[in-house]
Amino acid sequence: MSQIDLQKILNQIEEIQALFVFVQRVIPYLEEIIRFVQETTPLMEEVSQSILESSKKMPTAVAELDKVSSTTESAASDMLDGIERMLDTINNSISLIDQINEFEKERLMKEKALVLKLAETLDGIEETQAANVKQALDDFYEEYLAKNCLQKLRQNIFCLQNDAYEIMNSLQIQDITTQQIMAANDLIESVQSKLVALTNRLSFLFSASFNVDSSQVxxxxxxxxxxxxxxxxxxxxxxxxxxxxxxxxxxxxxxxxxxxxxxxxxxxxxxxxxxxxxxxxxxxxxxxxxxxxx
Amino acid sequence: MQKTILIVDDSATIRKLVRLVIESMGHHTIEASDGLEALSILTHTRLDMLITNLNMPNLDGFQLIQQVRKKYHKQNLPILILSSEEEPEIVERGFNAGANVYLYKPLIPWQLRQEMNKIFTQAKLGRD
Incomplete structure (x- = not known):
């Protein structure tokens, strides 16, 4: 073996030695990384399991929210039916009051006419008799109509009608709530699909990257x-x-x-x-x- | 004169509410829970107005309005959108599809009455 060949071999050995020095410096870092992975693997598995369990519960949450939504819709619908019946009753009552009012006015007019007719038949005794009776009747009927409770009753029923409309409007909150629940459901489903994808990826990582028993590494x-x-x-x-x-x-x-x-x-x-x-x-x-x- | 108005909304609560408001005005109502049902009603019923929501299953409000205008050639049928969507882009999309009026939810009954009366008055003036 010539000296040149020997020198070449020595140079190669030096190169290899330099490589070893480099590897030697890298090893602690690799060691740290592997230890880190070894330590975090069980944690990640735990996280993955936890995610999987949480994501399994999500469809139940969605179903429950749907149930809430349909229950409130049904309740709101029942309430609206009730309000509708109430409004019908109110409208009937108002028209009945109006009818009673008309009958009453008619009755008073007829009564007045009869009394006046009677007064006129007696007018022969005293000229002013009928006129006095008429005036007295006008005063009495005016007072009577002013004290008539039917108008007040009508006003009260109108107030009830307004309240019923207010309740009816307030029930729109059900529709808004349903929309919000639907939005929340969409969000939950989206999170769920992402979590499932993440879990799958994590499982894949565990099975692929750590196929080699970590205790052996x-x-x-x-x-x-x-x-x-x-x-x-x-x-x-x-x-x-x-x-x-x-x-x-x-x-x-x-x-x-x-x-x-x-x-x-x-x-x-x-x-x-x-x-x-x-x-x-x-x-x-x-x-x-x-x-x-x- | 009594009018026939089609109410399209997937919420039974809203349909009922709108129906009560319209019936209190003395008009007749028909209800549909989505765009497809509305179209099937539209083919065999003479309507004076269509009130529709936008977000609905099967066929949404935009598609319904477009089909009413283009496929069914009902250019003169007044269409009123009643929706909780307030974004200007969506409102514009509604008008572009062919709606005449856009009302936001929650519904204010006097506002609906006012808009309906306005539409019917304009329609009457147009006929005269």
Missing amino acids: KIPASMSFNTMHSIQDINNDAPGKTVETHDSEVSTNEHPNVDKIIKPAENSTCPVIVTKEKQRTNDVNIEQDHFLQE
Whole structure:
């Protein structure tokens, strides 16, 4: 092997080493992201479940509101029927009062005519007798008509009629309420469809992105090499163990796929994890031990 | 002279209310709960006026008015819209469809009477 070839290999090794340094810097962030996802997944599942349950209740809410709407419409309709009957009665009463009034006037006129006729027959005794009787009758009838309660009764019935019309107008609130309920129902249905879509998307995300058992997606804490200066040679550690280093603290966690962590060369901060399974790609497995060993 | 007026509204409450107001004026009323029902009545009944809501199922007020004017060629039939829609665009759309009068809900009975009387007076003047 020529010196040039050797130099090329060394350059390549340096490049790879630089790559490792980059990866090493990225790993803590990836680790954080994965931990974050691992922690939020159950929460998201809970949220999704909660959304699903809430959205299932929405059709019931819509049905209940529809029921309220139809019940109020039916009640308003009944009330309007009642008011209609009341108005009919009021109108009949008014026309009856008018008839009574007319009869009364007619009766008074006839009575007056009879009395005057009687007075005239007696007029032979005294010339002014009939005129006096007429005047007395006019006064009496004027007073009688003024005191007539029928007009007052008519006025009272008119007041009732106005009140009935007022109630009738107020019942329009039912129509307005129904429209508002319908608008609310539309809104609920729209929210429901959006929630269902969201739930479906969340379910899809859980099933697709986290198909790999999240408990298996582990990056050993020892990959957070901002504290690598205190790492010890752990080649003798039992397989399936990882090392977490936090400054001077060293701890081990069970990890079924990690055999060992090899401390890199003295002038490098790049660690290497040798794993049992070469095909694991979700994990941060760096199959480069032969490089270093070389 | 007694007139025949078709009231079109999906709310039974409003139909009844309008009917009471109109009958108190001495006119005869027919009721329809949507545009389609109104059209079927329109084909076999001589009407003097149409009072319609806008938002209705099956066939809404705009479509009803358009069909009355274009398909059924009832250019002289007075059409009054009674709606809770107050947006100027909707009011304009109502007039563009062919309505003569636009009244807002809630209905004010004297206002309806006044507008109806105005329409009938104009129609009478037109005939004379």
